[in-house]
Amino acid sequence: xxxxxxxxxxxxxxxxxxxxxxxxxxxxxxxxxxxxxxxxxxxxxxxxxxxxxxxxxxxxxxxxxxxxxxxxxxxxxxxxxxxxxxxxxxxxxxxxxxxxxxxxxxxxxxxxxxxxxxxxxxxxxxxxxxxxxxxxxxxxxxxxxxxxxxxxxxxxxxxxxxxxxxxxxxxxxxxxxxxxxxxxxxxxxxxxxxxxxxxxxxxxxxxxxxxxxxxxxxxxxxxxxxxxxxxxxxxxxxxxxxxxxxxxxxxxxxxxxxxxxxxxxxxxxxxxxxxxxxxxxxxxxxxxxxxxxxxxxxxxxxxxxxxxxxxxxxxxxxxxxxxxxxxxxxxxxxxxxxxxxxxxxxxxxxxxxxxxxxxxxxxxxxxxxxxxxxxxxxxxxxxxxxxxxxxxxxxxxxxxxxxxxxxxxxxxxxxxxxxxxxxxxxxxxxxxxxxxxxxxxxxxxxxxxxxxxxxxxxxxxxxxxxxxxxxxxxxxxxxxxxxxxxxxxxxxxxxxxxxxxxxxxxxxxxxxxxxxxxxxxxxxxxxxxxxxxxxxxxxxxxxxxxxxxxxxxxxxxxx
Amino acid sequence: xxxxxxxxxxxxxxxxxxxxxxxxxxxxxxxxxxxxxxxxxxxxxxxxxxxxxxxxxxxxxxxxxxxxxxxxxxxxxxxxxxxxxxxxxxxxxxxxxxxxxxxxxxxxxxxxxxxxxxxxxxxxxxxxxxxxxxxxxxxxxxxxxxxxxxxxxxxxxxxxxxxxxxxxxxxxxxxxxxxxxxxxxxxxxxxxxxxxxxxxxxxxxxxxxxxxxxxxxxxxxxxxxxxxxxxxxxxxxxxxxxxxxxxxxxxxxxxxxxxxxxxxxxxxxxxxxxxxxxxxxxxxxxxxxxxxxxxxxxxxxxxxxxxxxxxxxxxxxxx
Numbered sequence: 001x002x003x004x005x006x007x008x009x010x011x012x013x014x015x016x017x018x019x020x021x022x023x024x025x026x027x028x029x030x031x032x033x034x035x036x037x038x039x040x041x042x043x044x045x046x047x048x049x050x051x052x053x054x055x056x057x058x059x060x061x062x063x064x065x066x067x068x069x070x071x072x073x074x075x076x077x078x079x080x081x082x083x084x085x086x087x088x089x090x091x092x093x094x095x096x097x098x099x100x101x102x103x104x105x106x107x108x109x110x111x112x113x114x115x116x117x118x119x120x121x122x123x124x125x126x127x128x129x130x131x132x133x134x135x136x137x138x139x140x141x142x143x144x145x146x147x148x149x150x151x152x153x154x155x156x157x158x159x160x161x162x163x164x165x166x167x168x169x170x171x172x173x174x175x176x177x178x179x180x181x182x183x184x185x186x187x188x189x190x191x192x193x194x195x196x197x198x199x200x201x202x203x204x205x206x207x208x209x210x211x212x213x214x215x216x217x218x219x220x221x222x223x224x225x226x227x228x229x230x231x232x233x234x235x236x237x238x239x240x241x242x243x244x245x246x247x248x249x250x251x252x253x254x255x256x257x258x259x260x261x262x263x264x265x266x267x268x269x270x271x272x273x274x275x276x277x278x279x280x281x282x283x284x285x286x287x288x289x290x291x292x293x294x295x296x297x298x299x300x301x302x303x304x305x306x307x308x309x310x311x312x313x314x315x316x317x318x319x320x321x322x323x324x325x326x327x328x329x330x331x332x333x334x335x336x337x338x339x340x341x342x343x344x345x346x347x348x349x350x351x352x353x354x355x356x357x358x359x360x361x362x363x364x365x366x367x368x369x370x371x372x373x374x375x376x377x378x379x380x381x382x383x384x385x386x387x388x389x390x391x392x393x394x395x396x397x398x399x400x401x402x403x404x405x406x407x408x409x410x411x412x413x414x415x416x417x418x419x420x421x422x423x424x425x426x427x428x429x430x431x432x433x434x435x436x437x438x439x440x441x442x443x444x445x446x447x448x449x450x451x452x453x454x455x456x457x458x459x460x461x462x463x464x465x466x467x468x469x470x471x472x473x474x475x476x477x478x479x480x481x482x483x484x485x486x487x488x489x490x491x492x493x494x495x496x497x498x499x500x501x502x503x504x505x506x507x508x509x510x511x512x513x514x515x516x517x518x519x520x521x522x523x524x525x526x527x528x529x530x531x532x533x534x535x536x537x538x539x540x541x542x543x544x545x546x547x548x549x550x551x552x553x554x555x556x557x558x559x
Numbered sequence: 560x561x562x563x564x565x566x567x568x569x570x571x572x573x574x575x576x577x578x579x580x581x582x583x584x585x586x587x588x589x590x591x592x593x594x595x596x597x598x599x600x601x602x603x604x605x606x607x608x609x610x611x612x613x614x615x616x617x618x619x620x621x622x623x624x625x626x627x628x629x630x631x632x633x634x635x636x637x638x639x640x641x642x643x644x645x646x647x648x649x650x651x652x653x654x655x656x657x658x659x660x661x662x663x664x665x666x667x668x669x670x671x672x673x674x675x676x677x678x679x680x681x682x683x684x685x686x687x688x689x690x691x692x693x694x695x696x697x698x699x700x701x702x703x704x705x706x707x708x709x710x711x712x713x714x715x716x717x718x719x720x721x722x723x724x725x726x727x728x729x730x731x732x733x734x735x736x737x738x739x740x741x742x743x744x745x746x747x748x749x750x751x752x753x754x755x756x757x758x759x760x761x762x763x764x765x766x767x768x769x770x771x772x773x774x775x776x777x778x779x780x781x782x783x784x785x786x787x788x789x790x791x792x793x794x795x796x797x798x799x800x801x802x803x804x805x806x807x808x809x810x811x812x813x814x815x816x817x818x819x820x821x822x823x824x825x826x827x828x829x830x831x832x833x834x835x836x837x838x839x840x841x842x843x844x845x846x847x848x849x850x851x852x853x854x855x856x857x858x859x860x861x862x863x864x865x866x867x868x869x870x871x872x873x874x875x876x877x878x
Contacts, residue, residue: 305757307756307757329756332759334759342757348753348754349757351747351751352751353750363759370740371740374734376739376740378738
């Protein structure tokens, strides 16, 4: 066994009566990528926050590079050579990369001097670890993948030998994630230690050397990644056998329930978000919309469900036709037989300061079943909520608990229960399992399949490709507001969809492949410059495509 | 101070009389607050609502009280509500911030009233800018009169039947906000606008409704002041009550029961303070205001200071 980069022994941490970490021990070998996996609320983030000095452990010892030490705050952690890349980036959007990296480490009176000194150092780091970003780019012009690199650079600039990444791939496309993993391997080769916190089993298998599994605040296993598999890890995480693959019979689609025709949407700031989208969803099938987040799925969802007024195009739900001049809102859509599980349960699906029972009628509060002449019928609301919570196994089973006090998975179950219990003709569901733990994911997936088998139409929007692949019968891929293509789930593979998600049509790729066998295809000029991390590069005009070599692979871009 | 407020029945009468006003403006603020609005226009809404009350009383002097009273209520709802509805509309449809618009409407109300009182409503031979006194038939019975019906004698104070109406309003607002679907919509809009759009609840409709209800409630100050006590329309009868309502509502945690208690506290401060500066020469009016300020500060600030202890105490009682 090589030297230990980090050793935690007997860490305990309580928040009030809640035990977040219970006698946790962890050994991370130097120069390895170590995965920490567990469900939401298993205590991974708390543990890392203790290591990074945000919290103090109630008891237990920390030693870094074989030296026992007290980490009181983030400064101590940085001094000890620990760097952290947060799930939500801590960057100033309007600053350049250089300014962001220097922020907090300026020396002397003149900012200019410290910037100049840092610029050299930063360029060296960029080269050494293949983390090219362009130090003068302004953060908000960079795609997320590159912003993440800036975070990594920031940590390295502060002299980190141990890098903690908290759920780093949540915001990335599969391709960007792959690239991140290449960067991480590079870091490992350079002798850095990486701790990767995630709940995605695939990533653990793909990149880590060792993996530690946490469950309910306890460390349940330390394993060598090579000696384990996804099923074993999932079982350790949840504490029981979990079906990772969704079992489902072939779909029996009937007549179209939802038809979307030439839907167009421009947002308040004038950005054309959805461009002429048409498709339909038939009864008894699940149509999945895949795409990297921010490619118009949210806006499409908002327009279909009446959150945003329809601007152009029309919808047909069963026999109802909805045109922009009808100004149909979400209540109208519900009346037409649509149920909607929104992407963001905290902001949209629930009023988190309301109790569970008040939330159980959100959107249906005008239903005569819940109302008397003046006052609402409390008993009817109670029984609806009680029934939903029992059926969907919401824990704790407390009708009067505020929604914000349920865990993410249980909040989602509350929303799903409310919408599915109404037995709608059409279910529109966005990110059904975002931030939901594996046990609840399995449950929610089964409910969605059950809806389909009962002959309902389901429209599923998710940025989790795995989820789309395992649930959908047909898959539509969105890129830059357009539907790039449709794939039958039975014949789909992750690679094809990944290409569509990056905006590359199948035909373009086939054309390129015939010319340059084995090459990858990039989307266009913008994605080319983005891909190579520099902006405003002029590739000249007159040529139709550019071929280049990067990361040991041949790439083809249309320009 | 406490003696001044409670010690003798005249003091108590004044205390409850002030309390009545604060209940109305406190509720006016609370209803807006539950809809996510910061309605600081209760002042103007009370003023204009009072105008409505005054006009009804002047026009329908000869009608019996049981007819005039509901009409006066209606008039104060319509005018006070209108005064709330305009900023509400501007907020809902134009996005103008209600703090700015309602405070502007306070000024507009004040100018409108000065004009009306000094040019239109003032009897020609009078010097002071007030309307003539209403005929006794439309006065809300004073508390001492009500008690006389039951054969109990108490000192005459401005306290009048409106106090009971205020208590009814407290109860109705409580039921409205927490037990009806309209209250449910209002609170949804107030706590989470995105969720209300998701639920198909119209944000702008509810903002306007909340402002109308708030304006109407503020307008009831006019019933207490104009119809119950001064029996004529005059300048600045609402002086400061609207603004105090904000403090009343906030200290009362925007809950009707809390508002009742907070309104009582402010009633005590007003009456007791007046008594104090009257009785004790060394304490002048400014000192009283200072004392009131300190009480408000501590009542507001201590809420969070003692909260953990009180919560634990309640928990211990429960187990």
